[in-house]
Amino acid sequence: MAKELTKRSTDYSKWYNELVANADLAEHSAVKGCMVIKPYGYAIWENMQAVLDKMFKETGHVNAYFPLFVPKSLFEAEEKNAAGFAKECAIVTHYRLKANPDKPGSLMVDPDSKLEEELIVRPTSEAIIWKTYKGWIQSYRDLPLLINQWANVVRWEMRTRLFLRTTEFLWQEGHTAHATREEAIEETEKMLGVYADFSENFLAIPVLRGIKSANERFAGAEETYCIEALMQDGKALQAGTSHFLGQNFAKAFDVKFSNKEGKLDYVWASSWGVSTRLMGALIMAHSDDHGLIIPPKMAPIQVVIVPIYKTDEEHAKIVEHVSVLKKELEAQNIRVKFDDRDTQRPGFKFAEHELRGVPVRLGIGPKDLESGKIELARRDTLTKESVERTNVVAIVVALMVEIQTSMFNLALQRRAESTSVVNTWEEFEAALEKGGFIYAHWDGTPESEQKIKEKTKATIRCIPIDNIKENGKCILTGNDSKQRVVFARAY
RNA sequence: CGGGGUGUAGCGCAGUUGGUAGCGCAUCUGCUUUGGGAGCAGAGGGUCGUCAGUUCGAGUCUGGCCACCCCGACCA
Numbered sequence: 093m094a095k096e097l098t099k100r101s102t103d104y105s106k107w108y109n110e111l112v113a114n115a116d117l118a119e120h121s122a123v124k125g126c127m128v129i130k131p132y133g134y135a136i137w138e139n140m141q142a143v144l145d146k147m148f149k150e151t152g153h154v155n156a157y158f159p160l161f162v163p164k165s166l167f168e169a170e171e172k173n174a175a176g177f178a179k180e181c182a183i184v185t186h187y188r189l190k191a192n193p194d195k196p197g198s199l200m201v202d203p204d205s206k207l208e209e210e211l212i213v214r215p216t217s218e219a220i221i222w223k224t225y226k227g228w229i230q231s232y233r234d235l236p237l238l239i240n241q242w243a244n245v246v247r248w249e250m251r252t253r254l255f256l257r258t259t260e261f262l263w264q265e266g267h268t269a270h271a272t273r274e275e276a277i278e279e280t281e282k283m284l285g286v287y288a289d290f291s292e293n294f295l296a297i298p299v300l301r302g303i304k305s306a307n308e309r310f311a312g313a314e315e316t317y318c319i320e321a322l323m324q325d326g327k328a329l330q331a332g333t334s335h336f337l338g339q340n341f342a343k344a345f346d347v348k349f350s351n352k353e354g355k356l357d358y359v360w361a362s363s364w365g366v367s368t369r370l371m372g373a374l375i376m377a378h379s380d381d382h383g384l385i386i387p388p389k390m391a392p393i394q395v396v397i398v399p400i401y402k403t404d405e406e407h408a409k410i411v412e413h414v415s416v417l418k419k420e421l422e423a424q425n426i427r428v429k430f431d432d433r434d435t436q437r438p439g440f441k442f443a444e445h446e447l448r449g450v451p452v453r454l455g456i457g458p459k460d461l462e463s464g465k466i467e468l469a470r471r472d473t474l475t476k477e478s479v480e481r482t483n484v485v486a487i488v489v490a491l492m493v494e495i496q497t498s499m500f501n502l503a504l505q506r507r508a509e510s511t512s513v514v515n516t517w518e519e520f521e522a523a524l525e526k527g528g529f530i531y532a533h534w535d536g537t538p539e540s541e542q543k544i545k546e547k548t549k550a551t552i553r554c555i556p557i558d559n560i561k562e563n564g565k566c567i568l569t570g571n572d573s574k575q576r577v578v579f580a581r582a583y
Numbered sequence: 584c585g586g587g588g589u590g591u592a593g594c595g596c597a598g599u600u601g602g603u604a605g606c607g608c609a610u611c612u613g614c615u616u617u618g619g620g621a622g623c624a625g626a627g628g629g630u631c632g633u634c635a636g637u638u639c640g641a642g643u644c645u646g647g648c649c650a651c652c653c654c655g656a657c658c659a
Contacts, residue, residue, distance in 0.1 A: 096620095124651085179657065216659095250584090250657060257658070310659095318659095330659060369659055400618050439619040446619090457618055467618075583659090 097447075099381050104325040111375060112254045115384045115448050118371075125252040125259030132448060133371065135392035137262065140370055141242065143294050143389075144264065147286050153238040153266060158220050160244070161211035166219045170344035176311025177215040180248040184211040213246040218312065218337075218363060221267045222345040229269060229359060231350050236279070237269040255372035256329075256583055263367035269359040271351060273338070276360035277315075280336040283364040284317040287332035295370065296387040296500040297321045297377045298507055299331055300529070300578060302554025306538050307545075313363075314338035320553045320578070322507045323376040326527020328553045328580035331373050334364035372583070377503050378472075384449030385472050387499050388492040394427045395488055396450045398441045400457030410456055417454075417466075420485045426492065446471060451495050452488060472499055513576070520567050520579070524548055529580050533573035535566035544568055550579045 097114065098106040112118055117133030129137065145155070161184060168174040188205035192198045214220065221239075228234060242264045252258050266283060270276040284301055291299045299319035309316040313335035321331045342348070342358035351357050378385040388394050397414055401407040414430050421428045429450075431441050438455070445453055455467035466484050469476045472495050479487055510528025514520045523530045534540060534552065544567075545551050555577045564573045 120651095245659095247658070249659095251653095251655095261659080263659080333659070365659080367659055398618095402617060437617050437619095437621065439617080439621080441620090442618095443620040455618065459618075 173312030383447035533564035
C-alpha cells in the first residue's frame with residue numbers, strides 16, 4: 093500500500109485509480125475491461141442495493157430474474173434499441189470446446205458446435221423481458237406490471253475505468269408495463285424521483301433532475317430522464333436514468349391488452365436503472381487526498397474503535413471497556429468494528445481506516461480509561477476531540493446525522509461554486525476551462541448540440557425538469573432559444 | 584481501429600560497451616516497540632512477456648507475435 097495518494101490537484105484520474113486500489117474497493121481482473129469488486133467495495137454496493145431495493149418495493153415493484161442471453165432475432169426486434177447497442181455486444185456463437193490436435197494440452201472451439209442462432213450477452217434486457225411480457229399481459233387487469241431485476245450486463249467498451257465504465261457491470265433494471273401513456277410517464281418520473289432521493293439522502297450527492305436531449309436519449313425511448321451529479325474535478329456524471337418507452341417495445345414484441353372498453357391496445361412502458369457506476373460517483377463526489385470519505389448511511393463500518401496499549405493487562409482492560417461500548421453503540425443500530433488486530437500498530441490503523449473512509453474513529457488507551465474519556469476523530473473534517481465516555485454514544489448517534497448532512501451540504505456548495513450561467517460563446521469556453529455545470533441557451537437542434545460537442549467535448553447533460561422559461565439566443569448559432577440547458581464535460 | 588508508450592520478484596523500478604540479475608516497498612523470523620503509516624538484525628522470493636535469430640555467451644542486439652497502459656472515435 094502506498095503511503096500517500098497522488099493529490100487530486102496533481103492528477104485527478106491517477107488519484108481516483110490509486111484510491112480505488114488502495115481502499116480495497118476493486119481491482120483489474122484477468123479479463124480485459126472487467127473488474128473484481130473486492131469485499132469492502134462490494135459491501136458498499138450491498139448497502140446501496142439494500143436501500144434501493146426497499147425503495148422499489150415501497151413503490152410497488154417486485155423482483156424477478158431474466159436470462160443473460162438474448163437470441164439475436166429477439167434482440168433486433170426493436171430496431172432503434174438494437175442499433176444503439178449493436179457496436180458493443182458480446183456474442184455467443186458456439187457451445188463446446190475440444191482438445192486441440194495441433195497443440196496438446198490446449199483447447200479449441202469445436203467448429204461442429206456452432207449455434208443455429210447467435211446469442212447476445214445482454215447489454216440491457218428489454219428484448220427478453222418484452223418477449224416474456226407478451227405472455228403475461230392480456231387484459232387491463234394484468235396491468236400495471238411493475239418488475240425489477242438485479243443483474244449483470246455486458247457492454248463491450250473501447251476504454252474502461254474501474255466502476256465508471258467496465259465491460260461487465262452490475263445494475264438493476266426496472267421494466268414496467270401500463271395501460272395508459274400518462275401512467276407510464278408518471279412511473280418514469282416517479283422512479284427518477286426515487287433515484288434523486290436516494291442520491292441526495294443516502295449518497296449525499298446533490299443531483300440535477302432533467303430530460304435528455306435527442307442526441308443523448310436512450311435508443312428506443314421516447315423520453316429519457318436522468319439525474320446528473322457533479323464530481324470534484326468539474327466533470328458531470330450521469331448517475332441514473334429513467335426512460336419513457338412509449339409503445340415502442342409493445343409494438344416490436346406485439347404486447348397488446350384488452351382495455352375496459354373491450355378494445356385491443358398496445359401497452360405503455362418504462363425502464364429505469366442505476367449501476368455500480370454509483371460507486372464511482374460516491375468516490376469522486378466526496379473523497380479527499382487522504383482517501384475515501386463515505387457518508388454514514390452507506391458506510392459498511394460507521395465507527396471503528398482502535399485500542400492503544402502496551403501491556404497485556406492494559407489490553408485486557410481495554411477489551412473489557414470496549415465490549416460494553418460496542419454493545420451500547422450496536423443497540424443504537426450503529427455498525428461498529430473493534431479493530432483488535434495485534435499485528436498492526438495504532439498509527440497504521442488510523443491511516444488505514446482513514447483511507448477506507450470510516451466516518452468516525454474512536455481511540456481508547458490507558459489515559460482514557462483513567463480520565464473517563466475517549467478520543468473521537470471525524471473522517472470528513474479530519475478533526476479530533478476528547479469526549480466524555482458517558483456522552484460517547486449520544487455524540488456518535490448525532491454525528492451520523494451531522495456527517496451525512498454536512499457531506500451533502502459540502503457537495504452542494506462545491507456544485508454551486510462550479511456552476512456558471514453564460515450568454516456568449518467566449519463566456520462558454522471560459523466556463524468550460526473552469527469546469528462544472530454551465531447554463532446556456534441552445535437553439536434546440538441536434539445539429540447545434542453536435543457541433544458544440546465536436547468543438548468543446550461538452551454535451552448537454554440535461555434540460556432541468558423545473559427549468560425556468562427564458563428567451564435568449566443560442567450560444568453557438570445566435571438563433572432564438574426558449575430556455576437554458578445544462579452543459580458540461582462528462583464521464 | 585488510428586497515434587504514442589511499457590513489459591525484469593507480490594507492487595514500484597534500476598540494470599553501463601553483450602559476460603550469467605539488483606534496489607525500494609511488501610512478505611517471513613527474532614528482539615525492541617505501540618496516543619498518526621515503527622526500528623534493528625537476518626531470511627525467502629526470478630523461465631527478465633513470448634517465439635525465433637545473431638553470438639562462445641542475450642535482460643541487453645535483430646525480427647515476429649502477445650499483453651497492458653495513455654491519447655482519439657464509441658459509451659451508463
